[in-house]
Amino acid sequence: MSSQPTSVAVRPDGTAARPTAFQRWSVPALTLAGLAVLLWVGQSGALTKYTQTVIMFMAVNVIVSASLNLVNGYMGEFSCGHGGFMAVGAYVSSVLGVLLFAKDRVFGPPLLPPEWALVGFPLIVLVGGLAAALAGLLVAIPSFRTRGDYLAIITIAANYIVISAVENLDVIGGSRGFMGMKRVVKAMGRAWDLPWMLLWSFGFAVFTLWILRRFVYSTYGKGVMAICQDEVAAEIMSVNTNRMKVAAFMLSSGLAGVAGGLFAHIVGYVNPGSFGILKSTEALVMVYLGGMGSLSGSVLSAVLFTLLLEALRPLQIIKWIVVPLLLILLMQFRPEGILGNRELADVFPGLRRFFRFK
Amino acid sequence: MLSTIVQNLLNALQWGSFYALIALGYSLVYGVLLLINFAHGDVFMVGAYIGFFVATFLLTQAAGLPGWVVLAVTIPATMALTAVVGVTLERVAYRPLRRKGANRLYVVITALMAGLILEHGNLALLGASRKKFPELINEVVYTVGGVSFTNLKIAVILAAFAVFVLLHFIVTRTKIGMAMRAISYDKFAVPLMGIPIDTVIVFTFILGSSMAGLAGVLFAMSYPVLEPYMGALIGWKAFIAAVVGGIGDIRGAFVGGFLLGAVEILVVAFFPSTFRDLIAFTVLLVILSFKPTGLFGVAKTTKI
Structure with missing residues (x-):
């Protein structure tokens, strides 16, 4: 087959309707290349442990901001309790991990051989995500009848409910926090010496x-954007808005739970205080910095925001004056964020020739 | 038995007074601008600190003044200075966005960030050490039939009620109150009628912030430990109280504040005190699920 078949239907934006082999495989190839680079970085020690941690936090923040973008950007709701769902995911996966694969003072010897952590780790992170998705119902069900500011309150209340529920559970440490996840990560490392946390955080971010x-651009998922445009009209156009909202909230909070699980295993210690309103505010900042309804914007802003936080670390407490100030300036001069509601490929149409991401 | 109930009722009224005073500020601003002023809880915190500085200044510079004189000067001065903070916030952060006709959401984000700046600016300027509010008046404990209360407690409750009556009078009976209601009713027609919309908005911020300043002083007198994060949680809670009452409505904020206070005191009376936030927020979530626009809120119909 020649590289430029003449009979291919061409879309108005100049791309071929059928993706070429290059377009089809460039994203998976890039993902694999990314994994390979991370593998090399982790094994060779080319980057310090600190830089590696920053990369992992970037991946976690990408998950957080992209998942919140589904609700705040694509669906146009104002959810400000994302930290609560991260807490659910973090705690569920941490407790499961320690229970199954590590020796602990409270839970006793591991229930399964620690080598199984290799397979078990992604599963416990996903179970944490599932638990967080169920917690998302706490917000999804009231959202049938409420919108806007009232829903914002419900999400804040949900955040506080999760945090103070965890604080009152003494089995998992209460407000003192919970630790032991490092042993799970070590168990994985002993079974097969690879930089597992790097690989998994990157993998889950791409996932x-x-x-x-897939969800937002599917026929079913377009209902989310329809709700953002006009809820009543969407309802009339046969979008089952209630079911749509449940799906969007559960997906969003579930992915936040995945991010929480990864975060817990990267840091090796969780306490309820680290998932409070401040965490939720960080997530909001990333969404609006990147642009509502733009996945590539979320990725960009998550990376930039993580770098910014790390760069400002020497300023200590001043950091939390500089960051909000930057955001206020952003709101004054470019309120739509870095990319607005466009994707990277809309800003640079030439990019379309190189990849197809669906 | 009866005395326990009355005792708890008094506690609830006092605790609810703080929520009500802060919730009034949220509600006023929301009623006029449809803006959730998330920085309001931190304005309350700033108010408490301003009160602390004014009181300490007076006590050291003009030693020998009786406590009640200091208090009588501190309260209006704090209210005025806190109002300056609130108005500055409006002028610097919110008004440029409003002029540009920016999406409401951007204003909300700005408010959130302004709150963070107030919190951490305070932390950076004054350090993490807690401040102890000076004792201005002697707390006198009265005991009537097994119910004990202090003069401070009564003063707080009375202040909250007085503020409510005053605000209700301003909003319903005065010209500027009418202008405030008009703006919330139709933002576009009001300037055409020759009503200076910015003046009215500044007035709203003055009212709300000075109430937060009053709440700050009263809170600091009742619980005399100041720290930069004191406004965050109480601010969020007061906001929730305002929403439960039906945000934008003065009565709603007032009732919501006392309701939240009552729920919290009741929880502490029957459960371990760490359950306070958990149960209080759950109750509010349930109320909002059944009455989505709050107790006094009126559901708006959506036109197609």
């Missing part, structure tokens, strides 16, 4: 973007 992209 999140892929699943969100």
Whole structure:
């Protein structure tokens, strides 16, 4: 087959309707290349442990901002309790991990051989995500009847409910926090010496973007954007808005739970205080910095925001004056964020020739 | 038995007074601008600190003044200075966005960030050490039939009620109150009628912030430990109280504040005190699920 078949239907934006082999395989190839680079970085010690941690936080923040973008950007609701769902995911996966694969003072010897952590780790992170998705119902069901500011309150209340529920559970440490996840990560490392946390955080970040992209641009998922445009009209156009909202909230909070699980295993310690309103505010900042309804914007802003936080670390407490100030300036001069509601490929149409991400 | 109930009722009224005073500020601003002023809880915190500085200044510079004189000067001064903070916030952060006709959401984000700046600016300027509010008046404990209360507690409750009556009078009976209601009714027609919309908005912020300043002083007198994060949680809770009452409505904020106070005191009376937030927020979530626009809110119909 020649590289430029003449009879291919061409879309108005100049791309071929049928993706070429290059377009089809460039994203998976890039993902694999990314994994390979991370593998090399982790094994060779080319980057310090600190830089590696920053990369992992970037991946976690990508998941957080992209998943919140589904609700706040694509669906146009104002959810400000994302930290609560991260807490659910973090705690469920941490407790499961320690219970199954590590020796602990409270839970006793591991229930399964620690080597199984290799397979078990992604599963416990996903179970944490599932639990967080169920917690998302706490917000999804009231959202049938409420919108806007009232829903914002419900999400804040849900965040506080989760945090103070965890604080009152003494089995998992209460407000003192919970630790032991490092042993699970070590168990994975002993079974097969690879930089597992790097690989998994990157993998889950790509997985999140892929699943969100698939969801939002599917025929079913277009209902989410329809709700954002006009809820009543969407209802009339046969979008089952209630079911749509449940799906969007559960997907969003579930992915936040995945991010929480990864975060817990990267840091090796969780306490309820680290998932409070401040965490939720960070997530909001990333969504609006990147642009509502733009996945590539979320990725960009998550990366930039993580770098910014790390760069400002020497300023200590001043950091939390500089960051909000930057955001206020952003709101004054470019309120739609970095990319607005466009994707990277809309800003640079030439990029379309190189990849197809669906 | 009866005395326990009355005792708890008094506690609830006092605790609810703080929520009500802060919730009034949220509600006023929301009623006029449809803006959730998330920085309001931190304005309350700033108010408490301003009160602390004014009181300490007076006590050290003009030593020998009786406590009640200091208090009588501190309260209006704090209210005025806190109002300046609130109005500055409006002028610097919110008004440029409003002029540009920016989406409401951007204003909300700005408010959130302004709150963070107030919190951490305070932390950076004054350090993490807690401040102790000076004792201005002697707390006198009265005991009537097994119910004990202090003069401070009564003063707080009375202040909250007085503020409510005053605000209700301003909003319903005065010209500027009418202008405030008019703006919330139709933002576009009001300037055409020759009503200076910015003046009215500034007035709203003055009212709301000075109430937060009053609440700050009263709170600091009742619980005399100041720290930069004191406004965050109480601010969020007061906001929730305002929403439960039906945000935008003065009565709603007032009732919501006392309701939240009552729920919290009741929870502490029967459960371990760490359950306070959990149960209080759950109750509010349930109320909002059944009455989505709050107790006094009126559901708006959506036109197609």
